[in-house]
Amino acid sequence: MYDGKLIIPGLIVFVALMTFPIWKNMGNAGPVPKLEKPKGVTKCVESVQYMRTSHMKVLDDWRDQVLREGNRTPVEVEGVKYDRSLMNGCMKCHTEKKKFCDECHTYTSVKPYCWDCHYVPKETF
């Protein structure tokens, strides 16, 4: 091998960069979000799978309807009325930001800008 004193360190740096997640985690997958259901409620505005993948779409639509179109009529699903609102709708059942928002958002490094406008609810636990 020629120029090994440059090429071998270069390859070592390359492999170290490419395997960064492996040695950074050191085999520890870290805490997995513990999913918890709101107490006393079994239904939501959409199915579980839909809410898992697309709840942000619901919130986005509601935001547009309420703030841009002035439509504050509650959403009725299977006879249950839900306010088109994060604080008064969603968080009526999913009461705690920490448990129902941050648990998964922190895990997946998602930083929604809800709280740029909304006050962060005070939680004493």
Add this chain to the structure above:
Amino acid sequence: MKHAFLAVIGLIVISWLGSLVGLDYLFGVVFPYLAFAIFLGGFIYRVTNWAKSPVPFRIPTTSGQGKSLDWVKQDKLDCPATFWQVVGRMILEVFVFRSLFKNTKAEIHDGPKLVYGSSKWLWLFGLAFHYCFLIIVLRHMRLFLNPVPAFIGQIEFFDGLFQIGVPVLYQTDLIFVGAVTFLFLRRVLIPQVKYISFAADYFPLFLIFAIAATGILMRYFFRVDIVSIKQLTVGLATFSPAISGDIGSIFYIHVFLVSALLAYFPFSKLMHLGGVFLSPTRNLANNNRMVRHVNPWNDPNIKPHSYAAYEDEFRQFMADADIPLEKELPPEPEPEPAAEEAPAADAAAETPKPAAEEAPAADAAAETPAEKE
């Protein structure tokens, strides 16, 4: 182009069908591991294979004044003569694609007049493409690291700075797709480039476009259960992969295309990732006049034969043939009655010595020209 396109479509169909019939583990765990192993192993193999090839001659492309006399200003980046000047050249090459920046375009106008103009489009879109790719790869680290380091969050924040839509639109996604499209259209629309484009050129473009497209569909349109996905991807990075929840075909298609790219990487033009560091026209110092570079495959038994030695060997014959000599024949000595023996004369002819030393021994040698004259 047709075959490259069909190959990518084939990869999509295979992974889509695979996820439909429940081969989640194969497409989500086995293929990514296999592809990553091929990528790393193949990359190291290719680079060491290149490293085994001797580069006996300095062949840097120079486009500036080389090192010369002290009062001649050297162009240190375009004609580097030292290691650190080469480092400067390589940094600009690797980080800002300086060679592409100097791209020119020749046009023939009426006259006929040949005009060279600057052509920066390839440089601009090439640079945009590569940097977007880098940012996209770094952003994906949020799926492989737990907890997610702060700098990944910073990258995501600035990438989605305009907060368009939910989930927020990443600017790099748009620029990336635009740049890939440019790089593809360039190959198709410019006749000269189309002429030299083969399946190996189209396939990576289609594959990368398909990866971007599936990623964009997955994030903005179909949307997937990101928590289940992260459990799988962190599992991959910690060698404890497990598939939980309903992930969706689009994820497996995306991952299979990425696996295909990784496995294809070391055996394709994409190896310019490693190759750019090993390109002799860029990474060699132009120091031919300062350093002697010995060809490593020279036969050690063949000794160097300088011109001086050559002339020493054939001086007599050259003089006879009226070939100009750098060093003339020794002056004709006074003929002495006591003749020396022949071997001494031969030695004198082969390795000339200062005339004074030679004179007593060179009778025989000196006689020949004298006779002819």
